[in-house]
Amino acid sequence: MDILEASQRLELLGQSVIPFSLGEPDFDTPECVKEVCIKAIRDNKTKYTHSQGIIELREAIAAHYLKKYGVTVHPDQIIVTQGTSPAFFLLFSTLLGKKKEVILPNPHYPCDSNFVEFLDGKNIFVPVIEKESYQWDTQKVAQKIGKQTAALFVTSPSNPTGTVLKREVLQKLANLSVPIVSDEIYHGLVYEGQEHSILEFTDNAFVVNGFSKTYAMTGFRLGYLIAPQKYIRPLQKIQQNFYISANSFVQQAGIAALTQAGPDCERMRQEFKRRRDVMLVGLKKLGLKISYQPEGAFYIFVDVSHLSKDSYKLAFDILEQAHVAVTPGIDFGSRGEGHLRFSYATSIEKIEEGLDRLGRYLCNFKSLR
Amino acid sequence: MDILEASQRLELLGQSVIPFSLGEPDFDTPECVKEVCIKAIRDNKTKYTHSQGIIELREAIAAHYLKKYGVTVHPDQIIVTQGTSPAFFLLFSTLLGKKKEVILPNPHYPCDSNFVEFLDGKNIFVPVIEKESYQWDTQKVAQKIGKQTAALFVTSPSNPTGTVLKREVLQKLANLSVPIVSDEIYHGLVYEGQEHSILEFTDNAFVVNGFSKTYAMTGFRLGYLIAPQKYIRPLQKIQQNFYISANSFVQQAGIAALTQAGPDCERMRQEFKRRRDVMLVGLKKLGLKISYQPEGAFYIFVDVSHLSKDSYKLAFDILEQAHVAVTPGIDFGSRGEGHLRFSYATSIEKIEEGLDRLGRYLCNFKSLR
Numbered sequence: 001m002d003i004l005e006a007s008q009r010l011e012l013l014g015q016s017v018i019p020f021s022l023g024e025p026d027f028d029t030p031e032c033v034k035e036v037c038i039k040a041i042r043d044n045k046t047k048y049t050h051s052q053g054i055i056e057l058r059e060a061i062a063a064h065y066l067k068k069y070g071v072t073v074h075p076d077q078i079i080v081t082q083g084t085s086p087a088f089f090l091l092f093s094t095l096l097g098k099k100k101e102v103i104l105p106n107p108h109y110p111c112d113s114n115f116v117e118f119l120d121g122k123n124i125f126v127p128v129i130e131k132e133s134y135q136w137d138t139q140k141v142a143q144k145i146g147k148q149t150a151a152l153f154v155t156s157p158s159n160p161t162g163t164v165l166k167r168e169v170l171q172k173l174a175n176l177s178v179p180i181v182s183d184e185i186y187h188g189l190v191y192e193g194q195e196h197s198i199l200e201f202t203d204n205a206f207v208v209n210g211f212s213k214t215y216a217m218t219g220f221r222l223g224y225l226i227a228p229q230k231y232i233r234p235l236q237k238i239q240q241n242f243y244i245s246a247n248s249f250v251q252q253a254g255i256a257a258l259t260q261a262g263p264d265c266e267r268m269r270q271e272f273k274r275r276r277d278v279m280l281v282g283l284k285k286l287g288l289k290i291s292y293q294p295e296g297a298f299y300i301f302v303d304v305s306h307l308s309k310d311s312y313k314l315a316f317d318i319l320e321q322a323h324v325a326v327t328p329g330i331d332f333g334s335r336g337e338g339h340l341r342f343s344y345a346t347s348i349e350k351i352e353e354g355l356d357r358l359g360r361y362l363c364n365f366k367s368l369r
Numbered sequence: 370m371d372i373l374e375a376s377q378r379l380e381l382l383g384q385s386v387i388p389f390s391l392g393e394p395d396f397d398t399p400e401c402v403k404e405v406c407i408k409a410i411r412d413n414k415t416k417y418t419h420s421q422g423i424i425e426l427r428e429a430i431a432a433h434y435l436k437k438y439g440v441t442v443h444p445d446q447i448i449v450t451q452g453t454s455p456a457f458f459l460l461f462s463t464l465l466g467k468k469k470e471v472i473l474p475n476p477h478y479p480c481d482s483n484f485v486e487f488l489d490g491k492n493i494f495v496p497v498i499e500k501e502s503y504q505w506d507t508q509k510v511a512q513k514i515g516k517q518t519a520a521l522f523v524t525s526p527s528n529p530t531g532t533v534l535k536r537e538v539l540q541k542l543a544n545l546s547v548p549i550v551s552d553e554i555y556h557g558l559v560y561e562g563q564e565h566s567i568l569e570f571t572d573n574a575f576v577v578n579g580f581s582k583t584y585a586m587t588g589f590r591l592g593y594l595i596a597p598q599k600y601i602r603p604l605q606k607i608q609q610n611f612y613i614s615a616n617s618f619v620q621q622a623g624i625a626a627l628t629q630a631g632p633d634c635e636r637m638r639q640e641f642k643r644r645r646d647v648m649l650v651g652l653k654k655l656g657l658k659i660s661y662q663p664e665g666a667f668y669i670f671v672d673v674s675h676l677s678k679d680s681y682k683l684a685f686d687i688l689e690q691a692h693v694a695v696t697p698g699i700d701f702g703s704r705g706e707g708h709l710r711f712s713y714a715t716s717i718e719k720i721e722e723g724l725d726r727l728g729r730y731l732c733n734f735k736s737l738r
Contacts, residue, residue: 029415034410038411041406044397044398046585046589048587082451085612221613242455242458243454244587247619
């Protein structure tokens with residue numbers, strides 16, 4: 001956030017800043033989604049809906065999970081939320097409480113651990129390392145499991161690493177017989193192999209997903225939670241009290257995304273893949289060592305500890321000297337220190353320009369003041 | 370909620386149910402609001418926004434409070450939220466903690482006390498009674514204030530009573546020098562006299578307001594919080610973590626509501642006034658005693674303790690026998706018991722039909738099984 005604000009200040013001063021820090025697609029929302037949303041507004045679909053969301057959207061979500069992953073989800077198991085954040089709030093409100101623990105990777109997306117802490121839970125971190133392509137070490141996970149363990153918190157493709165967890169890793173995690181919270185928001189943005197839903201391996205899982213990333217719908221604020229049936233009633237009560245329902249016409253747009261936007265998503269995915277390749281090759285050419293393959297999302301996590309141990313200071317220096325905004329690794333936990341996250345959610349032209357600027361910066365780099 | 374579900378079951382069986390239980394306007398959203406929302410979608414305003422909301426909307430909110438109440442609010446003091454529920458969540462997350470107390474009226478809107486409890490606060494109730502037109506007794510409030518008091522929670526016009534708090538009552542509450550949380554969501558729906566914002570009397574206040582009721586925009590999910598400047602940074606951090614931002618194009622619609630929808634709001638307000646008059650006269654004609662003037666919102670709170678002390682049972686009996694859905698008073702706290710809440714957010718025709726059905730029900734009424 002500090003980097004973002006400093007970057008905005010620079011831009012107000014007339015400087016062009018290359019945004020390798022973005023957490024949202026730069027693409028416009030697919031036309032078919034926009035048109036359905038507009039029609040719903042014209043048709044006066046502007047009232048509260050069922051607290052779990054309109055049945056047509058929940059059916060479309062269930063159909064999507066059946067078609068893509070071969071898993072059966074009942075529409076009653078789905079709660080539509082205003083983005084994925086409220087979905088996490090709902091599920092952790094229900095799962096957590098004093099002394100309950102959630103096992104999550106280090107590095108990880110910072111909001112994840114913030115949710116757990118806010119809801120009186122305790123974060124237990126399992127290191128994931130570049131040498132192992134940031135895959136979870138399931139033996140280490142097993143050692144952390146105890147009576148207090150409420151859930152494992154899995155994000156694949158991962159933010160900040162872009163790692164897609166392997167089928168066998170997910171299977172082993174599922175075999176640990178602990179509830180799994182699976183953030184599947186970057187599903188659909190995978191460039192090699194195939195992503196798997198946790199539901200292929202266990203029913204003892206909470207899936208959080210949404211429309212922001214794959215469908216370029218961040219501003220719509222639409223997400224959903226799939227939960228085991230026995231949790232639905234308590235989850236619904238919190239939803240009723242804290243959110244009432246998701247936006248009515250935006251829910252209609254969600255149906256269009258799932259049923260009509262496939263070709264748009266494929267076009268965006270192909271473009272992300274091109275960008276990733278350009279950025280990955282470019283960063284390596286600059287002498288940065290990247291020994292793993294970031295297969296999904298739109299992030300590359302780069303070890304820069306030879307330049308500085310202080311990723312926050314380094315990110316600020318790069319912003320000020322090179323006018324390139326990157327995210328300091330320390331934002332993603334202690335094991336993110338000494339790293340920078342590069343986002344390729346921007347055009348090839350900007351990626352090339354940003355790489356040029358970084359190249360000049362690195363040529364002149366001696367050490368940080 | 371139980372009544373709502375039972376009512377939906379009856380309708381699925383082909384029964385017509387008169388909805389005196391609605392908590393949202395039955396009017397369509399004003400065309401000018403819908404058109405601006407549609408234009409924003411076409412213009413691809415579909416990305417995350419500033420976590421506090423777009424500056425143009427916050428400026429329009431500030432201008433609205435200046436024009437309507439003569440109070441100065443800086444746009445930086447405003448956080449735009451997805452409906453008012455997240456605004457309450459933000460402010461109580463910041464204000465509360467172990468042993469902190471919130472003073473609120475009994476009867477009151479049930480979500481209010483649920484928020485306080487969920488966030489580890491304690492609800493302290495002050496009775497408000499029909500003989501005093503459900504105005505707060507400020508002496509009784511003063512007696513409840515202590516070191517643990519985090520806030521007074523004021524809703525005017527009130528749900529469930531429709532009472533508009535008098536200027537002098539608000540002034541006296543402000544003089545108590547305790548932070549006031551003021552739910553102003555029903556402002557604009559006042560049929561006698563004039564509603565006042567708490568900000569006319571004190572800056573030590575958190576105002577929650579939104580677009581759902583006055584602008585008939587429930588399904589848009591758009592609200593806002595006005596807070597003292599010193600609380601903004603912690604509030605914003607929770608907003609960033611738990612919500613990211615409100616829907617981007619819906620925020621544009623909010624600007625249209627504030628700047629263009631005045632005539633639509635006045636038309637709806639006049640119609641609500643007509644409905645209230647028909648319902649108030651009608652209920653009295655049925656022999657129900659209503660000794661106060663419900664001046665705002667779209668609710669009348671009626672003492673039916675001569676029929677039954679069990680408002681839940683009574684509401685169910687009325688639904689089953691007369692096919693009229695009303696809300697049991699017990700939903701609004703212990704002092705709501707023996708009462709029913711009648712909502713007039715439905716057409717004059719339905720109000721008249723509902724009154725007819727109630728008349729027949731009461732004629733045959735002996736006592737509840």
